Amino acid sequence: MSNDSRREVGIGMIGYKFMGKAHSHAYRDLPFFFDPQVVPRLRVIAGRDDQGVQAAALKMGWQSFETDWRKLLERKDVDVIDIVTPNNTHAEMAMAAAKAGKHIICEKPLAMSLDEAQKMVQAVEEAGVVHMICHNYRFAPAVQLAKQLIESGKLGRIYHIRATYLQDWIMDPSFPLSWRLRKDTTGTGALGDIGAHIIDLARFLIGEFTEVTGMMETFIRERPIGEMNGGLSATSSGNEMGTVDVDDASAFLARFDNGALGVFEATRFAGGNRNGNRFEINGEKGSIRWDLENMNLLRVYFSDDEPGLQGFRTINCTEETHPYAGAYWPSGHIIGYEHTFINLFSEFMNGIAEGRSPNPNFYDGFRNQAVLAAVEQSVRDKSWARVQS
Numbered sequence: 001m002s003n004d005s006r007r008e009v010g011i012g013m014i015g016y017k018f019m020g021k022a023h024s025h026a027y028r029d030l031p032f033f034f035d036p037q038v039v040p041r042l043r044v045i046a047g048r049d050d051q052g053v054q055a056a057a058l059k060m061g062w063q064s065f066e067t068d069w070r071k072l073l074e075r076k077d078v079d080v081i082d083i084v085t086p087n088n089t090h091a092e093m094a095m096a097a098a099k100a101g102k103h104i105i106c107e108k109p110l111a112m113s114l115d116e117a118q119k120m121v122q123a124v125e126e127a128g129v130v131h132m133i134c135h136n137y138r139f140a141p142a143v144q145l146a147k148q149l150i151e152s153g154k155l156g157r158i159y160h161i162r163a164t165y166l167q168d169w170i171m172d173p174s175f176p177l178s179w180r181l182r183k184d185t186t187g188t189g190a191l192g193d194i195g196a197h198i199i200d201l202a203r204f205l206i207g208e209f210t211e212v213t214g215m216m217e218t219f220i221r222e223r224p225i226g227e228m229n230g231g232l233s234a235t236s237s238g239n240e241m242g243t244v245d246v247d248d249a250s251a252f253l254a255r256f257d258n259g260a261l262g263v264f265e266a267t268r269f270a271g272g273n274r275n276g277n278r279f280e281i282n283g284e285k286g287s288i289r290w291d292l293e294n295m296n297l298l299r300v301y302f303s304d305d306e307p308g309l310q311g312f313r314t315i316n317c318t319e320e321t322h323p324y325a326g327a328y329w330p331s332g333h334i335i336g337y338e339h340t341f342i343n344l345f346s347e348f349m350n351g352i353a354e355g356r357s358p359n360p361n362f363y364d365g366f367r368n369q370a371v372l373a374a375v376e377q378s379v380r381d382k383s384w385a386r387v388q389s
């Protein structure tokens, strides 16, 4: 029994592995650290495997479970549908949830194609529900400080962004061919999976993309067929081999509508880089650098610092004055990966209370998808491609 007088919002989540765990944890911790206007309640999770979903419900604190996700749409005590399933399921689930009048949070990338993303935007618009997409890295306090510095003009005109998302979890040729490596379930490989995150960071910090030119490569073309285990591990189901039909690595150049230039790289073949989500931005009055693996730190350089003392310095973004940081611990007491989700969900809950869709929402998902589509087109055509606006 809860004595909390704030309005409760019933959550129904579809999928329960890697992101299922991150989202479940965020809902549970959110009212502990924040004072959202509405409070999430973990009503029901859906998964296809009866025993698996039951065990997940018990472990992660959900009140009930279903093996058919459509049952969640019928429940009156469910206000929000949270989609943490593979990319090929997002459109069908989100459009059905919108039709049922449920608010939606969907994992990235929004869809399998720009056409699908457009239909999803149309569905949430018509239904008038609140929607967000889970680009959680925007919500690291250091990234939010970077945004404040750029918006306040502290860096002046922005010239460059160079962003990389480097991982190495599929370098072993025996790593199984799971949904994340199959075009029919994932859309694109490194590009849509991790490239989508640095595209979102660039849109958040710099502005809209206008044109891109890219390249993609698949280094290991045959792998044993298998399943993801949750997280970034997988198990093969036997000796049967299958063909990898998505990119292991992608890189592209970009132009932005404000004249800035961008260099982007997303790969799962950068040995030693476990989760190297990094960017550097250079402006006329300074530069900033961020690295997820040291996510509380923002490195800054300002050209108006005293001559002789100029150079990059490091801000530990744990002060009460830094965005979101004050909700947690005293200065210097660092936060981590899971807190980016808690911060995002605090915005989502307030959006629901106020009937608005905070950024990043399905429109951001659509714009992101437009960049992904343009990179794919530029690779096919071996040329520059305009990004649809």
Ligand SMILES: NC(=O)c1ccc[n+]([C@@H]2O[C@H](COP(=O)([O-])OP(=O)(O)OC[C@H]3O[C@@H](n4cnc5c(N)ncnc54)[C@H](O)[C@@H]3O)[C@@H](O)[C@H]2O)c1
Residues within 6 Å of the ligand: 014, 015, 016, 017, 018, 019, 020, 046, 047, 048, 069, 083, 084, 085, 086, 087, 089, 107, 108, 109, 134, 135, 136, 193, 228, 229, 230, 231
């Ligand atoms: N925001 C992030 O940083 C981040 C990180 C990882 C993954 N993701 C995204 O989250 C989504 C899920 O990825 P994950 O890593 O959690 O995958 P996962 O393989 O760990 O989990 C997928 C879940 O979906 C379930 N599922 C699959 N097909 C289903 C169906 N048809 N109906 C019902 N349930 C189904 C699986 O049983 C499993 O519980 C993807 O869109 C992925 O791109 C985002």
